Each structure stands twice: as C-alpha cells, then as structure tokens.
Amino acid sequence: LAKTTQPISMDSYEGQEVNITCSHNNIATNDYITWYQQFPSQGPRFIIQGYKTKVTNEVASLFIPADRKSSTLSLPRVSLSDTAVYYCLVVKGLTGGGNKLTFGTGTQLKVEL
Amino acid sequence: DAGVIQSPRHEVTEMGQEVTLRCKPISGHDYLFWYRQTMMRGLELLIYFNNNVPIDDSGMPEDRFSAKMPNASFSTLKIQPSEPRDSAVYFCASRPDRGRAKNIQYFGAGTRLSVL
Numbered sequence: 001l002a003k004t005t006q007p008i009s010m011d012s013y014e015g016q017e018v019n020i021t022c023s024h025n026n027i028a029t030n031d032y033i034t035w036y037q038q039f040p041s042q043g044p045r046f047i048i049q050g051y052k053t054k055v056t057n058e059v060a061s062l063f064i065p066a067d068r069k070s071s072t073l074s075l076p077r078v079s080l081s082d083t084a085v086y087y088c089l090v091v092k093g094l095t096g097g098g099n100k101l102t103f104g105t106g107t108q109l110k111v112e113l
Numbered sequence: 114d115a116g117v118i119q120s121p122r123h124e125v126t127e128m129g130q131e132v133t134l135r136c137k138p139i140s141g142h143d144y145l146f147w148y149r150q151t152m153m154r155g156l157e158l159l160i161y162f163n164n165n166v167p168i169d170d171s172g173m174p175e176d177r178f179s180a181k182m183p184n185a186s187f188s189t190l191k192i193q194p195s196e197p198r199d200s201a202v203y204f205c206a207s208r209p210d211r212g213r214a215k216n217i218q219y220f221g222a223g224t225r226l227s228v229l
C-alpha cells in the first residue's frame with residue numbers, strides 16, 4: 001500500500017477554509033484516496049473518497065491532481081466542532097476493496113474562536 | 114440503524130485476567146474488522162471477517178489474542194491472559210459488500226481497556 005505523508009498538526013479559526021494536503025508518491029493505478037475524521041473518544045468516521053480530479057459532498061471537497069501523487073482535503077468555513085484528527089488513506093482496489101486500511105498519524109486540526 | 118455497537122465502553126482489569134470485548138456490526142454488513150489504537154502505534158488492524166469467516170489475522174499480536182464471529186450479528190475479541198501492554202482502545206468496524214458504501218468502514222465508539 002502506498003505510504004502517505006500529511007502534516008502532524010494545523011491550527012485555524014472559525015469561519016476559515018482549511019486545506020490539508022497529503023502526499024502519496026507511490027500510489028498505484030487501482031488505488032483510491034479516502035479521508036477519515038476522528039473525534040476524541042470516538043471511532044474514525046468516513047468523510048470523502050476519490051480517484052481523480054475533484055469530489056465534493058456535504059462535508060468537504062477532495063482535490064486530486066492528474067498525477068495523483070497528492071490530494072487535498074478542503075473543509076469550508078470550519079467551526080469549533082471540526083477540531084479532530086484527519087487521516088488520509090490510500091486504499092487498494094476500486095471495487096470491493098477497503099479491507100486493510102492503514103491509518104498513519106493523521107493531522108490534528110485545532111479550530112479556535 | 115444504531116451503527117456498530119461495542120461493549121463494554123470501558124474495561125479495567127488486572128494483569129492475567131481474561132478480557133472479552135464484544136461487537137455488533139451494522140445489520141447487513143458482510144465484513145467485520147477489529148482494530149487497536151494506542152498513542153505509540155496508532156490505529157492498527159488486528160483481524161477481519163467476511164461472512165463470519167476470519168480472512169486475515171496477520172495483525173493479531175500474539176496467541177493471547179483470539180477473535181470469533183459465531184453469527185452475522187456478533188463478534189468477540191478475547192485476550193487471555195491480559196497484560197498491561199494490551200491497554201489500548203479497541204475498535205470494531207463493519208462494511209457492506211455491495212452498494213455505494215461498499216468501500217466505507219463504519220466504526221463503533223470503541224472499548225477503552227486498561228490492564229493494571
């Protein structure tokens with residue numbers, strides 16, 4: 001599985017847009033990118049996944065350049081409740097995959113007033 | 114659906130005792146996963162099942178750890194005997210094998226285990 005590298009921590013203020021970039025230089029053709037969020041004392045929660053270009057849902061946007069060696073999770077107008085650890089994962093396979101998830105250290109996002 | 118349900122939420126035991134953690138996956142999900150999270154090692158996959166059959170247990174740290182899934186709605190992770198280094202948060206997750214959510218794992222709230 002491709003190794004991922006993301007910042008250990010980020011700080012932001014309420015109402016700001018937060019972009020967390022993850023590098024995955026060794027991503028394979030059939031791999032796709034998935035982001036999870038984890039609040040203290042809770043299990044990780046799926047946020048978004050994508051293969052290329054841009055994906056948007058009600059929570060976030062995911063930008064993936066053409067070479068797919070990196071991806072950026074964008075959180076619009078964050079609030080205090082977005083304070084959490086965000087994990088970038090490269091998941092093997094496009095169909096029925098996603099069994100052996102490898103969680104790295106994640107990015108601790110702290111949002112302040 | 115109530116989501117993945119784990120019990121107990123907290124467990125404190127003494128070294129050498131047997132510990133059993135329980136998990137009820139989301140109804141209809143074909144895959145069940147057990148993870149362990151510690152500050153030092155992060156979140157690690159221990160074992161996963163497909164249709165109640167263990168598929169990959171390469172993450173199970175030692176023979177002291179065992180997991181079973183007697184039916185589609187229940188799984189246990191047992192540690193016997195427990196040791197202080199087993200102290201961690203243990204998560205259970207499940208996912209379906211079809212549909213739009215087939216690549217998404219849904220996690221429970223975890224069991225915080227403290228072995229004294």
